[in-house]
Amino acid sequence: MALRNHPSETPDIAALKLRATSLRRHMLAMASGQGAGYIGQGLGMADVLAALYFHELRHDPGDVTWAERDRFLLSTGHYSIALWAALAEAGVLPVAELSTYGADDSRLDMSTLDTTPGVEVIGGSLGHGLGQGVGQALGLRLDKSPARVFVELSDGEMQEGATWEAAMSASSFRLDNLVALIDCNGIQADGKVVLDMEPVADKWRAFGWETQEIDGNDMAAVVGALKAARAAGGKPHAIVLRTLPGRGVPTLETREKAHFVRVDPGEWNDLIREFEKEAANG
Amino acid sequence: MAERARTLAMGQDEATGAGRAGVDAPFGHALVEAAKSRPEIVGLTADLGKYTDILPYRDAHPDRFFNVGMAEQNLVAVAAGLARTGKIPFATTYGVFATRRAYDYIAIAVAHSRINVKIVAGLPGLTTGYGGTHQAIEDLALMRMVPDLVVIDPCDATDIRQATLAIAEHDGPVYMRLLRGKVPVVLDPKAYAFRIGKAAEIRTGGDVGIISTGLMTERAIDAAEALEKRGISAGVLHVPTIKPFDADAVAAFAAKVDRVVTAENHVVVGGLASLVAETLFEKGLVKPLTRIGIPDRYIECGSVPHLQAKYGLATERMVETIAKAA
Incomplete structure (x- = not known):
């Protein structure tokens, strides 16, 4: 049985990087087994998920309903591949089950449903996560719970107006137990982000959020930003994460940026070899 | 030219019951x-x-x-x-x-x-x-x-x-x-009990069965009394829960009457009328059906009594509609 996780006073950046590598390995196995998947987005967010599940989040892999757990809400349900990898690595789901990703009757769906252990809300209808995070943060505050709420959302998702409805309410309600993790990977369904979203960080600041902007693939930066976001100053926290889709597999890092990255069936073994070579070089 | 009623300000009481507390x-x-x-x-x-x-x-x-x-x-x-x-x-x-x-x-x-x-x-x-x-x-x-x-x-x-x-x-x-x-207050709080998913027979009648929901139940009760004076016996089944729908109560009520009338403060498509038609067909119980409700169109601004009378939701209009059909 895996132990409860809580933030370490002295985070081991090298160990967290190894966790991120392990998450990427799981994801590549899942995507190659399925022949498809949101591998670009998943690889891009691996460092953030490793930092959350193996450092920042207070959670109990043996009891995903623990009342005082920190909540992680994945608003972009299609990033499920990354969440399944993190939940399996953390001991919530069996690693062997990852091979069922996207298969009929599997719990590890292509887009998240909350019937799978460890999933806090149904993701995938973009714009839904942050408002539900506001409600959970309000509810936890009413209960005087120490638990915090982390909501992942994406740059494309900021085009949904409800994101800003939620952003306005979070700062009005002074929810400093709420952290928005905004994955800015520059892609959305139609390809490169179709509207000019910049300056992203200024938008969140203007909406009353304590805002940081970092390289989301730099583990030390991610860990540092998460620590800073613990501050109880009466403001919700936003971390703008600049991530590289396909991170860790050079061919995918440079491939044309697409919502559903094109990988030919015969390519997967080469990509995995490429990834292992990169991982071995640290 | 006669004085016309006007649209009231937001929040002013418009649709209170006829002579009821x-x-x-x-x-x-x-x-x-x-x-x-x-x-x-x-x-x-x-x-x-x-x-x-x-x-x-x-x-x-x-x-x-x-x-x-x-x-x-x-x-x-x-x-x-x-x-x-x-x-x-x-x-x-x-x-x-x-x-x-x-x-x-x-x-x-x-x-x-x-x-x-x-x-x-x-x-x-x-x-x-x-x-x-x-x-x-x-x-x-x-x-x-x-x-x-x-x-x-x-x-x-x-x-x-x-x-x-x-x-x-x-x-x-x-x-x-x-x-x-x-x-x-239309329903007697001592006699009536709301239960989720349950309809309540407010009045029995043999010629016409009015199946109503929402505020239309008040009008259905008043209409049934007016119809009785005209020799038409009308029952009223109040269906406050649209979902889950009390199909058994609706079918039992409809089985007792010659004509079914639905009354809803809603368009006549997709709501109570549709539910009643689905229910009765599914149970093999086919009766003539008169649908009272808002026509399938958007409605203009105006005073509420005027709009309710114009679009057939007022008690007097219900009585006319049912008497003509029965």
């Missing part, structure tokens, strides 16, 4: 009452607290009341989040905004996971003169299509109080239409 803000007071045994209740609104009668609750529990501003998607999302932490959120707005603006949130953030959120929706059907922007004429149809959602259209102050207490105890998502302000 009224109760002020039955929903808000019932919510305060429910919170005595259910401290998990929280209240939310989207800048319509004053116009949805939730202020008695806010005044009793200011720390458990959240106004999210004019943002109905966020209203439902925040309510869903609160429910995930064990609260029982009652979220109020107008029916038009809850259903048309926040549909995806009601479906996915609430109903898909059977989250314990109660949406309380003002200005059902023709209870406002503010036209199509404010008249929720198709909300019952939209809401009854959402799986696992309980849908309620209460008749009067008695129904609202009892339904509010009942849905607070029900673990699951609910959409309830609201009558606000001074709401008439």
Whole structure:
């Protein structure tokens, strides 16, 4: 049985990087087994998920309903591949089950449903996560719970107006137990982000959020930003994460940026070899 | 030229019962009452607290009341989040905004996971003169299509109080239409008991069976009395819960009469009339059906009595329609 996780006073950046590598390995196995998947987005967010599940989040892999757990809400349900990898690595789901990703009757769906252990809300209808995070943060505050709420959302998702409805309410309600993790990977369904979203960080600041902007693939930066976001100053926290889709597999890092990255069936073994070579070089 | 009635200001009482006693803000007071045994209740609104009668609750529990501003998607999302932490959120707005603006949130953030959120929706059907922007004429149809959602259209102050207490105890998502302000007492609180999913036979009759929901039950009762004086025997079955629908009670009631009439404060497509037709066909019980309700079109601005008379919802118009058909 895996132990409860809580933030370490002295985070081991090298160990967290190894966790991120392990998450990427799981994801590549899942995507190659399925022949498809949101591998670009998943690889891009691996460092953030490793930092959350193996450092920042207070959670109990043996009891995903623990009342005082920190909540992680994945608003972009299609990033499920990354969440399944993190939940399996953390001991919530069996690693062997990852091979069922996207298969009929599997719990590890292509887009998240909350019937799978460890999933806090149904993701995938973009714009839904942050408002539900506001409600959970309000509810936890009413209960005087120490638990915090982390909501992942994406740059494309900021085009949904409800994101800003939620952003306005979070700062009005002074929810400093709420952290928005905004994955800015520059892609959305139609390809490169179709509207000019910049300056992203200024938008969140203007909406009353304590805002940081970092390289989301730099583990030390991610860990540092998460620590800073613990501050109880009466403001919700936003971390703008600049991530590289396909991170860790050079061919995918440079491939044309697409919502559903094109990988030919015969390519997967080469990509995995490429990834292992990169991982071995640290 | 005769003096014409005018559209009243928002929140002025328009549709009180004909000659019946009224109760002020039955929903808000019932919510305060429910919170005595259910401290998990929280209240939310989207800048319509004053116009949805939730202020008695806010005044009793200011720390458990959240106004999210004019943002109905966020209203439902925040309510869903609160429910995930064990609260029982009652979220109020107008029916038009809850259903048309926040549909995806009601479906996915609430109903898909059977989250314990109660949406309380003002200005059902023709209870406002503010036209199509404010008249929720198709909300019952939209809401009854959402799986696992309980849908309620209460008749009067008695129904609202009892339904509010009942849905607070029900673990699951609910959409309830609201009558606000001074709401008439039509159903005798000593004799009537609201139960989720149950219809109530208010009056028996053999020629015509009026199956009604919401405020139309008041008119159905009055119409049945008027019809009796004209030698037509009319029964009334009040169906406050649109979903789950009491198909057995509807079929048993319809079996006793020669003609079925449906009466709803809603468009005649997709709501009560459609439910009754589906139910009776499925049970092999085919009766002539007269549908009383709002025609399948958007309605203009105007005074409420004028609009209700013009579009056939007023008692006198119901009597004419039924007498002609019977």
